[in-house]
Structure formats: C-alpha cells, structure tokens
Amino acid sequence: MKPIVEKLPLSQNTSFVARTYRTPHFEVPWHQHIEYELILFLEGEGTAFIGNYIGEFRTDDVFFLGSNLPHTFQKAHKDLVTAAVVVQFTDDFWGPGFMQLPESKSILKLFTVAMQGLNVQGAARQQLKSLLIELEHLQGFARIIRLCECLQLIATTHEYETVSTQEVKTFHAKNKDRIDRIFQFTIDNFQEPIALNDVASTAGMSVPAFCSYFKKCTKKTYVDFLNEVRIGHACKLLIDTQKTVLEISYESGFNTLANFNKQFLKLKQLTPSGFRKNFRIQEQSSYSTDEYRTLNQ
Structure with missing residues (x-):
C-alpha cells in the first residue's frame, strides 16, 4: 500500500498550516507530504513510525520531519485521546530565493538533516512547546516571524536526535512504492504471525531477493525491523x-515468552519487568520533583 499523499488545506489568509488536531481528526495512516512538518504532542502517547524508525512518542514530544519523509503516529490504544499542534510549510512558502540568502544557511542545513526526521530534546523542546502553542493563534506577519524563531532555535541549539536512516531522496518511484507497501503491511499485521513469504509476496519478490532489498534500503534486516515494531x-x-508480561508478549506478536524476553533485552537493555519497574520509579521521581517545586513557589 502506497502512503497517502496528504496536503492540509490553507485558508486564504495563510501561507502555511498551524493548527491543533485532536482525536478523531488526529489519526492518520502511513502518509507523506511535500511540506516540512513540526509536530508537538499535547495529549496521548504511542508509537512513531518515521522512515525506517520505530520509537515512542509521548505528551510534550516535538518532531521535525523533512519533505516527503513517510510517517505515521499510532496511539497506544484505540480509546486514548491524542492531540498535536501540527505546523506544515514548504521550503519556498516565503518566496523564491529566501533560502539562498546567506542568513538562511543554518536553516537550509537544518532542512537537509530533517530528511532523517528529528526528535527535539532538552531545553529546546520546552522552549518550542510554548512557541508552537502560541504560533497557532498568531496572525499576519507575526506567524512567519514565530515560525522562523522555531526553526532558528532547532538549528542553533542542535538539541535533537536524528531517527531514520532511510535515504528518502535516493528512492526511485518503483522502489519507494515497494518499501512503503512493506511498512504499511507490517504496521497493519505485526500482532499476527508474519512469515517472510507473506511480506516478500507483498513486495512482489522472492524471499532471498526481498531480504537483500530490505537490508539495502533500511540498513537492518526485516526480522529486526519487525521486532522493533513489536517491542515498541x-x-x-x-x-x-x-x-x-506473558499476555503482552502474545499481544505484541511474539509466539514465545522466551523470544519476547530475548528481543526486549536486546533492544532496551532491560527485561520487560525491569522496564516496567524502571518507568514507575521515574514516574514517582517526576511527581516528587513537581511537588517540591510547587511547595517552594
């Protein structure tokens, strides 16, 4: 299945999109668009699929995605409310030549790096949160100034992690359609047994050819990719x-508890039980810190 080519509508008074999407309008399948995208999660959590990356997203996370980088954000469960401020813009919305100005050099470099998808970290993420929330409600030239501030913040602080190793621009149309079908098939079916014959058939290839093709495109084996989706x-x-843990192993697509524990430890350097315990300790620590700050305000 080829990713949906999405284009959000512009009003007659705006040159780029900046608005909040909340369940059920937040949910979108595997898709892509020519616009660059800044996304701030206001509510919810789940799994992020960006290029060949699979990882978590949570409330307050910020991602910056390059042009035509396929992606989807799947919430943790169907009843969870999810919302995000989504900003989409083309690299020439401010007019031809703007990105060729000497002052735009750092932003142009940022756009190149964003082709891998960026997960913004640290203090920059907190600063972006307030900037993006305000951006949605600004009007006139103030909108453009605020978007420039957001991009400048990311470009100068370098507080981000690149997430995908898939080189989107190097794909020919035929290869791109094929890898997109493989990704969508995996997202749709990872909770069920998936044989290499099944996914190779989806790609229209023999098993040996498929394995070689997938490794070349994504820098990882299909089995590793599938395990990442399941562990996420x-x-x-x-x-x-x-x-x-036993129930979760089966619900995540693993046929034995032993294999689930092995793959989880390999990816997270923790056992499933250890991961759950560690999260609860961090959560309690966070609550204690918040209470301390409240008492001392």
Missing part, C-alpha cells in the same frame, strides 16, 4: 496496562 507496542502495554 509492548512498551506501551507495559506502561499503560496491568497486563502480565
């Missing part, structure tokens, strides 16, 4: 539910 889902269940 398992992490959400460990955090958000009281289900046993």
Whole structure:
C-alpha cells in the first residue's frame, strides 16, 4: 500500500498550516507530504513510525520531519485521546530565493538533516512547546516571524536526535512504492504471525531477493525491523496496562515468552519487568520533583 499523499488545506489568509488536531481528526495512516512538518504532542502517547524508525512518542514530544519523509503516529490504544499542534510549510512558502540568502544557511542545513526526521530534546523542546502553542493563534506577519524563531532555535541549539536512516531522496518511484507497501503491511499485521513469504509476496519478490532489498534500503534486516515494531507496542502495554508480561508478549506478536524476553533485552537493555519497574520509579521521581517545586513557589 502506497502512503497517502496528504496536503492540509490553507485558508486564504495563510501561507502555511498551524493548527491543533485532536482525536478523531488526529489519526492518520502511513502518509507523506511535500511540506516540512513540526509536530508537538499535547495529549496521548504511542508509537512513531518515521522512515525506517520505530520509537515512542509521548505528551510534550516535538518532531521535525523533512519533505516527503513517510510517517505515521499510532496511539497506544484505540480509546486514548491524542492531540498535536501540527505546523506544515514548504521550503519556498516565503518566496523564491529566501533560502539562498546567506542568513538562511543554518536553516537550509537544518532542512537537509530533517530528511532523517528529528526528535527535539532538552531545553529546546520546552522552549518550542510554548512557541508552537502560541504560533497557532498568531496572525499576519507575526506567524512567519514565530515560525522562523522555531526553526532558528532547532538549528542553533542542535538539541535533537536524528531517527531514520532511510535515504528518502535516493528512492526511485518503483522502489519507494515497494518499501512503503512493506511498512504499511507490517504496521497493519505485526500482532499476527508474519512469515517472510507473506511480506516478500507483498513486495512482489522472492524471499532471498526481498531480504537483500530490505537490508539495502533500511540498513537492518526485516526480522529486526519487525521486532522493533513489536517491542515498541509492548512498551506501551507495559506502561499503560496491568497486563502480565506473558499476555503482552502474545499481544505484541511474539509466539514465545522466551523470544519476547530475548528481543526486549536486546533492544532496551532491560527485561520487560525491569522496564516496567524502571518507568514507575521515574514516574514517582517526576511527581516528587513537581511537588517540591510547587511547595517552594
């Protein structure tokens, strides 16, 4: 299945999109668009699929995605409310030549790096949160100034992690359609048994050809990719539910508890039980810190 080519509508008074999308309008399938995207999560949590990256997203996370980088954000469970401020803009919305100005050099470099997808970290993330929330409600030239401030903040602080190793621009149309079908098939079916024959058939290839193709495109084996998707889902269940580790292993697509524990330890350097315990300790520590700050205000 080829990713949906999405384009958010502009009003007659705006040159780029900046608005909040909340369940059910937040939910979108595997998709792509020519616009660059800044996204701030206001509510909810789940799994981020960006290029060939699979990881978690939580409230207050900020991602910056390059043009035509395929992505989707799947919430942890169907009843969870999810919301995000979404900013989308083309690299020429401010007019031809703007990005070629000497003053735009750092932003142009940022756009290149964003082709890998950026997960903004540290103090920059907190600063972006307030800037993006305000951006949605600004009007006139103030909108453009605020967007420039957001981009400048990311470009100068370098407080971000690149997430995808998939080189989107190097794909020909035929190869791009194929890898997109593989990703969507995996997202749709990871909780069920997936044989290499099944996914190779989706790609229209023999198993040996498929394995070689996938490794070349994503820098990882398909089995490793599938395990990452499954472990990402398992992490959400460990955090958000009281289900046993055994129940979570099966619900995440693993056929044995032993294999689940092995793959979880390999990716997270913790056992599933250790991951759950560690999260609860961090959560309690966070609550204690917040209470301390409140008492001392």
